Amino acid sequence: MTHTHMAGDIHANVAAPGPQWLQRPQDVNAVDPALWSHTSKRSESGELTIGGLGVTEIVETTQTPVYVMDEEDFRSRAQAFATAFEGWRVFYAAKAFLCRGVARWAFQEGLGIDVASGGELATVLSAGVDPAVLGLHGNNKSVDELELAITSGVGRIIVDSLDEIDRLEQLCQQHGCRAQVMVRVTAGVEAHTHEYIATAHEDQKFGFSIANGQALVAMVRCHVSPSLDLLGIHSHIGSQIFATHGFEVAARRTMKLMAQFHSATGQHLPELDLGGGFGIRYTSQDSPATPDQLATDLREIVEHEARGHQMAVPTMSIEPGRAVVGPSGTALYTVGTVKVVDLDGGAQRVYVSVDGGMSDNIRPALYAAEYSAALVSRSSQAEPVLCRVVGKHCESGDILVRDVFLPGDIRPGDILGVPASGAYSRSMASNYNHATKPPVVAVRDGELTTLLRRETLEDLLGLDVG
Template sequence: MHFYGTASRNGQGHLTIGGVDVVDLAREFGTPLYVMDEELIRQNCRAYVAAFRDHYPDFDVAYASKAFLCTAMAALVAQEGLSLDVVSGGEIATALQAGFPMDRTYFHGNNKTAEEIRLALEAGVGRFVVDSLHELELLNRLAGERGTTARALLRVTPGVEAHTHEYISTGQLDSKFGIPIEGGQALDAARAALQADHVELLGFHCHIGSQIFDLTGYRVAADRMLAFAAAVREETGFTPSELSLGGGLGVRYVEGDRPLPPADLVACLAEAVRSGAAERALPLPKLIVEPGRSIVAEAGTTLYTVGTIKEIPGVRTYLSVDGGMGDNIRPALYHARYECAVANKLDSERTRIVTVVGRYCESGDVLLTDAAVAADVAPGDLLAVFATGAYNYSMASRYNRFPTPAVVFVRDGRADLVVRRETFADMAACDVLPPRFRPRAEA
């Protein structure tokens, strides 16, 4: 069995993470439960920083908070010296609540609202990653109203299609994100940004996709971005001081996945930027990356309590858990695959093949298909699904009015609750019942 980070098996045959028995975690915090290996998260943050220190003089590592964010995560990122990539007013508000230094934030998004831009300007967001001419005009106007200048990167699409699921590939020409280089739109946008009175253009940004195992796409993207930078310089005289090449490094979800370490990605990008800049007589820009999944995915484990086990002879065995697509939509959305284990019976032979399903009222509420679990699995056991740290909590829903799970950070034998379990009262807190819908008193 493959263990991530600090996970291991104790003498009772139980799964432990961060030195804590997950059976104890389930008893104390209930299930479903998101468990985050704090030590592994910190190791991943430090791996990026250390790699850059070895390979490139001026850099920034911005954690892509869409992967997983709460106030404790924002505080951890700040402690590790990383910046923060935010994409909404809610993520900005979370960063503020955590006391995150806002000059180390990058504000992304393809359709930022005026309210969000005002919030970001007031909060002192470090960089606006401008996604369209409309946004550029809006940002320029709103910054002017405040009597300030917004510092910006222009997001462009370099026409690179990463080998990934079509829904999470964002660098190709046909994408809702960014302004295409091909056809001259990005060059026009750069001209407009340089003419804006209340926007300071610092450089360019791209992102080619997610869950990437082949670095070729990064090399091509870096070269195309530098070629674009040279074209902008030739046309306008502007030389970018910053270049962001996004994130997207893949992780291990199942056997057969072969993720590359952050050091390989950083070495690849550093070499591509150095050679590409030298070829075009460009000064080395500050190089920015935005890892999210590769920071937190493998650090997350979701714990479920096993319920009904239904065998259909000659067809399959359904093993139901007390969560499902509400806390992990990725299998239904992307056909994402995971591995699991019966966390309180790690010493049992994993010879029973089951399909793990949730309790939501959808036939598509399937978490794992043909998963090998303990032969003696029974209702009440604890099922652990691994590598759920990215895009599980952050995409959780209240479908069927099931509360969203709690989140705990574990490290050195200690468990800290960082997101409490939602209650039924929490779910109803924003409901409004107009008087005309209230039951009439009996005559």
């Protein structure tokens, strides 16, 4: 019998732990290609190789924890979106993961880049990316961030409030320039995702509401401004979304708004951005759409709405981030302790503690995100056992993988790999417990390149002026 607990199922009394979708594997050494980057595979010895390098060699070079980025995988996914959405503008959402190397990869594969802060903007500019293909997001952009955007020639600024419109207009007048803007709207869509990453319902901080007329007011405000050029409308409904139903509602409401704007001003808006948030596979229960499937569905949705409003199909944009970089990254950890804990009803749980945790992947603790894991440094003939992979931090919620089958002989010194760690892991990493942030390395054709070096204790102490 299962009893729910106000703090979640982690505290429930269970007779048989583990979610119903998690199946006992027939081969505990098997690597599901749907979960891992394109070049990941087992060698004859049972060791996982990524980009032609064995994980043991990678760890000898970098130590653990470490994020391993499969460059070939990233580039192929970027190419897939650019090809599937030919004729559309595809912006890589830098918030998923950003460094100068990845910014160059995205740009070289024909993607624009969406940034959401002055730091992200400065990083992309320092990578040599053409500012004309950049878009700047943010619900509370500072004067300094807006000034950097207009003086560097950012292609579009997505405005999020009337206060920001005022600030941007004043800066343009001071610098004697114009800014191209899009108005971010909330379409009133309840995306089927966690509430913390749903961004188009009414009661949240982003954008102007279509329902109460704020969006149309903001659009007219930008249209009549002597310093701003209104390009169109921006909508984003959330993250880790698998179905296109929410995008259909968003397209219907945003294109109706474009028609209302035309009626009010006599002007047609040339662009519409439907955002990103396309989901990826973290576990065997996830079933994301391919770029081709997404493109087919979204094109059909937009063309249908355009016919309904007797308007030309606007220039369309999307912003995949997680869907490009998420599957390209693998986090590697070293097992430190293995502990068997007795549960109510006679069941047991095996706790496998690794040398990372919520400081390098906060998503499981933040909104119960699910991940997979595997023993990647060797093969095993032991029977699979249900395990919980946890970190080393001083929090009982410091869980990396809530439920996963690992070999029964899992032991200290083994290397665990967590696939689909390329997005929102290093980018959301912290120094909790004064942990140092792991490095990010790229692998390709048997070569390893450092993208971000490991933080050191000297880095931490260098910030402490006391």
